[in-house]
Amino acid sequence: xxxxxxxxxxxxxxxxxxxxxxxxxxxxxxxxxxxxxxxxxxxxxxxxxxxxxxxxxxxxxxxxxxxxxxxxxxxxxxxxxxxxxxxxxxxxxxxxxxxxxxxxxxxxxxxxxxxxxxxxxxxxxxxxxxxxxxxxxxxxxxxxxxxxxxxxxxxxxxxxxxxxxxxxxxxxxxxxxxxxxxxxxxxxxxxxxxxxxxxxxxxxxxxxxxxxxxxxxxxxxxxxxxxxxxxxxxxxxxxxxxxxxxxxxxxxxxxxxxxxxxxxxxxxxxxxxxxxxxxxxxxxxxxxxxxxxxxxxxxxxxxxxxxxxxxxxxxxxxxxxxxxxxxxxxxxxxxxxxxxxxxxxxxxxxxxxxxxxxxxxxxxxxxxxxxxxxxxxxxxxxxxxxxxxxxxxxxxxxxxxxxxxxxxxxxxxxxxxxxxxxxxxxxxxxxxxxxxxxxxxxxxxxxxxxxxxxxxxx
Amino acid sequence: xxxxxxxxxxxxxxxxxxxxxxxxxxxxxxxxxxxxxxxxxxxxxxxxxxxxxxxxxxxxxxxxxxxxxxxxxxxxxxxxxxxxxxxxxxxxxxxxxxxxxxxxxxxxxxxxxxxxxxxxxxxxxxxxxxxxxxxxxxxxxxxxxxxxxxxxxxxxxxxxxxxxxxxxxxxxxxxxxxxxxxxxxxxxxxxxxxxxxxxxxxxxxxxxxxxxxxxxxxxxxxxxxxxxxxxxxxxxxxxxxxxxxxxxxxxxxxxxxxxxxxxxxxxxxxxxxxxxxxxxxxxxxxxxxxxxxxxxxxxxxxxxxxxxxxxxxxxxxxxxxxxxxxxxxxxxxxxxxxxxxxxxxxxxxxxxxxxxxxxxxxxxxxxxxxxxxxxxxxxxxxxxxxxxxxxxxxxxxxxxxxxxxxxxxxxxxxxxxxxxxxxxxxxxxxxxxxxxxxxxxxxxxxxxxxxxxxxxxx
Numbered sequence: 013x014x015x016x017x018x019x020x021x022x023x024x025x026x027x028x029x030x031x032x033x034x035x036x037x038x039x040x041x042x043x044x045x046x047x048x049x050x051x052x053x054x055x056x057x058x059x060x061x062x063x064x065x066x067x068x069x070x071x072x073x074x075x076x077x078x079x080x081x082x083x084x085x086x087x088x089x090x091x092x093x094x095x096x097x098x099x100x101x102x103x104x105x106x107x108x109x110x111x112x113x114x115x116x117x118x119x120x121x122x123x124x125x126x127x128x129x130x131x132x133x134x135x136x137x138x139x140x141x142x143x144x145x146x147x148x149x150x151x152x153x154x155x156x157x158x159x160x161x162x163x164x165x166x167x168x169x170x171x172x173x174x175x176x177x178x179x180x181x182x183x184x185x186x187x188x189x190x191x192x193x194x195x196x197x198x199x200x201x202x203x204x205x206x207x208x209x210x211x212x213x214x215x216x217x218x219x220x221x222x223x224x225x226x227x228x229x230x231x232x233x234x235x236x237x238x239x240x241x242x243x244x245x246x247x248x249x250x251x252x253x254x255x256x257x258x259x260x261x262x263x264x265x266x267x268x269x270x271x272x273x274x275x276x277x278x279x280x281x282x283x284x285x286x287x288x289x290x291x292x293x294x295x296x297x298x299x300x301x302x303x304x305x306x307x308x309x310x311x312x313x314x315x316x317x318x319x320x321x322x323x324x325x326x327x328x329x330x331x332x333x334x335x336x337x338x339x340x341x342x343x344x345x346x347x348x349x350x351x352x353x354x355x356x357x358x359x360x361x362x363x364x365x366x367x368x369x370x371x372x373x374x375x376x377x378x379x380x381x382x383x384x385x386x387x388x389x390x391x392x393x394x395x396x397x398x399x400x401x402x403x404x405x406x407x408x409x410x411x412x413x414x415x416x417x418x419x420x421x422x423x424x425x426x427x428x429x430x431x432x433x434x435x436x437x438x439x440x441x442x443x444x445x446x447x448x449x450x451x452x453x454x455x456x457x458x459x460x461x462x463x464x465x466x467x468x469x470x
Numbered sequence: 471x472x473x474x475x476x477x478x479x480x481x482x483x484x485x486x487x488x489x490x491x492x493x494x495x496x497x498x499x500x501x502x503x504x505x506x507x508x509x510x511x512x513x514x515x516x517x518x519x520x521x522x523x524x525x526x527x528x529x530x531x532x533x534x535x536x537x538x539x540x541x542x543x544x545x546x547x548x549x550x551x552x553x554x555x556x557x558x559x560x561x562x563x564x565x566x567x568x569x570x571x572x573x574x575x576x577x578x579x580x581x582x583x584x585x586x587x588x589x590x591x592x593x594x595x596x597x598x599x600x601x602x603x604x605x606x607x608x609x610x611x612x613x614x615x616x617x618x619x620x621x622x623x624x625x626x627x628x629x630x631x632x633x634x635x636x637x638x639x640x641x642x643x644x645x646x647x648x649x650x651x652x653x654x655x656x657x658x659x660x661x662x663x664x665x666x667x668x669x670x671x672x673x674x675x676x677x678x679x680x681x682x683x684x685x686x687x688x689x690x691x692x693x694x695x696x697x698x699x700x701x702x703x704x705x706x707x708x709x710x711x712x713x714x715x716x717x718x719x720x721x722x723x724x725x726x727x728x729x730x731x732x733x734x735x736x737x738x739x740x741x742x743x744x745x746x747x748x749x750x751x752x753x754x755x756x757x758x759x760x761x762x763x764x765x766x767x768x769x770x771x772x773x774x775x776x777x778x779x780x781x782x783x784x785x786x787x788x789x790x791x792x793x794x795x796x797x798x799x800x801x802x803x804x805x806x807x808x809x810x811x812x813x814x815x816x817x818x819x820x821x822x823x824x825x826x827x828x829x830x831x832x833x834x835x836x837x838x839x840x841x842x843x844x845x846x847x848x849x850x851x852x853x854x855x856x857x858x859x860x861x862x863x864x865x866x867x868x869x870x871x872x873x874x875x876x877x878x879x880x881x882x883x884x885x886x887x888x889x890x891x892x893x894x895x896x897x898x899x900x901x902x903x904x905x906x907x908x909x910x911x912x913x914x915x916x917x918x919x920x921x922x923x924x925x926x927x928x
Contacts, residue, residue: 018535027476027649029671029674030671041701041705044704074477074478092670099708100707148643155644156647186605189617189655195488199477211491212494212550216487216545224492225495227496227605228809229511230496230499232821246502247502247558248555258824340801347645366716
């Protein structure tokens with residue numbers, strides 16, 4: 013069993029199998045019934061999660077990589093063929109799977125864009141089997157990365173209270189939903205405005221700045237706290253930030269101050285951070301260490317950071333883990349992926365569903381954003397994809413015939429885009445209670461199409 | 471950018487970099503200060519999450535694979551060497567990293583075991599650099615898989631109301647925190663008692679039964695619902711379960727019944743499932759399809775399933791996604807990993823920390839479980855690792871000198887173990903409110919050791 017790859021990190025060629033079985037039974041059904049026309053699916057968030065008035069779109073780059081490289085390995089196809097459910101399915105279907113590539117078009121709203129419920133974030137047009145098969149993976153990627161980018165933007169907003177840009181660093185890998193989630197969280201939280209991550213692989217892979225100092229165990233590994241601090245400083249004379257709450261915070265601050273001018277800062281990880289930060293600041297200042305920074309960590313989130321800063325906490329940097337990467341107050345996002353139209357022999361057939369609590373609009377769509385003269389976002393209109401309307405069109409073409417249309421922005425560009433987007437979003441939608449609803453409407457042409465489709469089904 | 475591996479699925483050799491930077495700065499610190507004695511760390515859950523009176527331990531197999539295969543790739547080591555923070559660290563350290571393997575011992579509580587807060591789930595004894603470095607990855611794996619196995623056991627408990635073993639299937643991949651989390655969730659929820667998963671890769675990789683039928687888009691892809699049902703049945707004559715809520719549930723049930731005896735079941739995914747299930751059951755029964763099953767899905771969890779069954783819902787199978795794989799009511803677990811002792815030149819030095827809200831017990835530990843004459847769990851005692859005590863010892867040796875001591879159980883054995891464990895746990899600890907606290911105490915010898923260590927630090 014050792015020697016095998018980690019079960020939760022499938023090697024290349026296995027990614028198409030990271031999907032729900034029903035995507036493959038439907039694929040077989042379409043194949044066996046010779047249904048091969050082109051279909052358009054859209055991915056959107058059904059409802060905003062609690063306490064949220066906006067989302068930061070995130071995850072597109074991983075989806076593009078997935079679609080561009082989609083290819084089934086031999087043994088996953090053989091595995092499928094051996095499943096009882098496929099017993100009556102022809103060999104031709106499995107041969108097809110082995111050859112299958114993604115050959116369709118993808119339109120999407122760029123990562124880092126402020127988006128709202130109901131707005132298509134991704135639109136896929138492809139032979140129906142391909143368009144259907146990719147549903148589960150795309151949802152899984154977009155749901156999580158959008159959740160974290162959004163949460164991070166709130167945490168960063170709290171940390172920047174009063175216009176002071178106190179950095180937020182992702183400390184979440186250990187509490188994320190597995191190592192893969194931790195890596196995606198580092199990426200998404202950087203896009204949401206974090207200054208960096210503690211996650212070394214994410215730093216290596218994405219070029220995100222990495223941060224880290226020492227744990228309680230470092231302090232505990234020496235005979236005295238002071239010795240542990242001196243030994244750390246000896247090895248890292250230019251980047252010593254000392255964790256001072258292992259035994260007693262006051263004594264820890266006094267010991268840290270003995271390092272002198274080389275001390276970059278101290279970290280507080282437990283207890284009443286407001287009171288501690290004031291005491292520690294005094295100790296550092298009295299030792300002439302006005303530039304030594306105080307880092308706060310330990311189950312933080314946007315609410316706690318806001319409350320601590322309002323209470324006068326003297327904190328300079330925040331390490332945020334669980335609350336951000338698990339997005340505890342809203343840990344799941346309701347992204348869905350639905351068939352909206354088919355192209356059958358030159359004719360477009362519009363599709364919708366009308367089940368009690370999950371209704372939707374038919375047809376390929378675009379989102380138009382209307383801003384005021386200062387560039388501030390006023391309202392969005394979800395319209396037909398080819399409808400002439402004022403406002404900025406949010407969806408752009410990303411893949412054509414399965415191939416990337418242009419380059420994708422790098423992560424720093426995406427972060428800048430998100431920052432600029434948030435600056436254009438009126439303040440009332442950034443409040444942490446999510447009480448104000450940004451106006452999103454459907455165009456009259458789309459409303460008319462919905463009525464037409466409803467009539468057709470009656 | 472296409473052609474590169476998915477960012478959240480690191481290739482082999484990159485896993486040691488899936489860690490917090492501070493594990494590596496500490497490693498460099500130990501190395502540069504010639505600190506190479508053996509250290510013992512333990513991993514435990516600080517507090518039980520809300521509404522939980524127990525946990526199901528899960529994730530060990532992935533940890534064993536990680537430790538057994540630990541090895542740094544050349545380019546991650548070069549990446550580290552180039553980081554500003556390591557500027558004053560010698561080349562010898564990076565050479566050491568390139569050669570590093572995990573050479574230590576691991577004791578652990580087997581997967582599927584019922585466990586409680588404070589109990590060490592894993593104990594690592596190894597040269598301090600190795601023992602420290604693996605912290606983040608182990609925490610990330612155990613935190614998530616234990617969260618999901620626990621949640622799944624509650625969902626399955628709800629579904630088995632009245633002793634009827636209604637199967638629960640994991641439908642969560644699309645809402646999990648990324649594809650990696652979805653794969654781990656399939657494994658952990660099977661261990662927690664699920665009958666299978668919709669996740670094809672998890673089925674392939676872990677030998678978990680896979681389930682799936684069709685989505686709304688299948689129904690919508692045809693000119694009429696009836697046509698979509700007939701076409702599905704043609705391809706899958708022995709496993710047709712039809713989703714009947716795309717347009718109108720009653721008409722959907724009537725259309726599904728037209729399939730006749732071959733119909734295996736129908737699925738309801740929206741609206742009032744209690745009322746719908748009664749209506750649909752009548753339609754199916756009236757058509758002579760008493761064996762056709764009703765599958766329920768759509769944002770379910772243990773609370774909703776219990777309430778629906780209490781209200782007389784006629785549901786046979788549950789497909790559960792978001793609520794289970796995100797564990798929405800308790801999405802994070804507070805697993806921690808702490809230094810408890812060092813072995814310095816034949817002498818054991820005990821370690822603890824006493825910060826305000828995060829105190830801990832020193833020394834290598836064992837957990838003893840005391841059961842009554844019927845095998846029912848009565849109480850646990852956390853004691854010193856070598857203490858003679860009555861009760862079953864929960865931690866067993868898994869790795870010795872970095873090598874597996876014996877085989878690990880396969881996933882079906884783990885599932886059986888969890889089932890047996892839950893049968894031995896008194897009912898009051900399985901209630902969904904988590905109000906009853908299972909008695910876990912520390913042995914007098916461990917209390918005495920704590921006092922001794924406290925004195926030492928004063």
